[in-house]
Amino acid sequence: MLSDLLQTGTTTTNGTLNYGLLFLTLNPDIQKKCQADIDAIVLKHLTPTLEDVEKMPYFQAFVLETHRLGNIVPNPIPRTCPKDWRIRGYTIPKGSIIFSNHYSVHMDKEYWGDPEVFRPDRFINEKGEFVLDKRVCHFGFGKRICIGITLSNAVIPIFIATLLQNFNLSCVPGQKPPTTET
Numbered sequence: 001m002l003s004d005l006l007q008t009g010t011t012t013t014n015g016t017l018n019y020g021l022l023f024l025t026l027n028p029d030i031q032k033k034c035q036a037d038i039d040a041i042v043l044k045h046l047t048p049t050l051e052d053v054e055k056m057p058y059f060q061a062f063v064l065e066t067h068r069l070g071n072i073v074p075n076p077i078p079r080t081c082p083k084d085w086r087i088r089g090y091t092i093p094k095g096s097i098i099f100s101n102h103y104s105v106h107m108d109k110e111y112w113g114d115p116e117v118f119r120p121d122r123f124i125n126e127k128g129e130f131v132l133d134k135r136v137c138h139f140g141f142g143k144r145i146c147i148g149i150t151l152s153n154a155v156i157p158i159f160i161a162t163l164l165q166n167f168n169l170s171c172v173p174g175q176k177p178p179t180t181e182t
């Protein structure tokens with residue numbers, strides 16, 4: 001059980017942090033806007049807290065966009081249908097293996113318009129507020145949703161906000177910039 005928690009928790013959190021730092025490095029303007037959000041709320045000699053993060057609309061939008069485009073768990077654990085199930089005119093027979101496809105939801109062109117673009121502003125409304133979009137389903141759904149949500153939602157923003165408060169991230173001069181291709 002402990003090894004399950006360690007494995008599921010480390011690869012996902014580590015992967016999301018890697019993507020977050022990569023997106024910031026490749027998008028200096030977005031990085032500056034995140035730093036402006038952090039500097040407006042957190043005094044220089046203090047470390048950002050979760051309460052602080054809740055007051056940073058652009059930074060929250062940046063974290064959600066990292067989950068969307070990072071697609072750390074594109075095809076989660078398959079599930080077995082426990083009984084015949086009818087949904088929207090379809091019958092799913094008992095015993096069917098169900099695969100959900102988070103990647104297709106996160107990259108749906110019809111819904112997002114420009115899914116390939118890293119654009120935190122898609123989660124900011126006209127009043128400048130952060131708007132959570134439940135289409136970003138990186139933790140899964142329903143009864144078997146990820147049990148590490150609270151931990152990840154604390155670790156990821158605080159880790160990145162603390163780094164951004166103290167450092168600027170940039171590509172190494174004279175070297176090819178890193179790529180988001182795997």
Ligand code: HEM
Binds near residue numbers: 143149
């Ligand atoms: C960014 C970080 C994370 C992401 C994106 C993520 C994503 C997911 C997803 C998509 C599922 C499958 C949900 C479903 O089937 O509908 C899942 C399940 C799970 N996650 Fe996470 N996870 C993250 C962090 C963590 C952490 C930090 C832990 C533990 C400390 C953890 C423990 C688990 C466990 C044990 C399950 C299986 C739950 C079950 O089957 O009932 N995850 N996670």
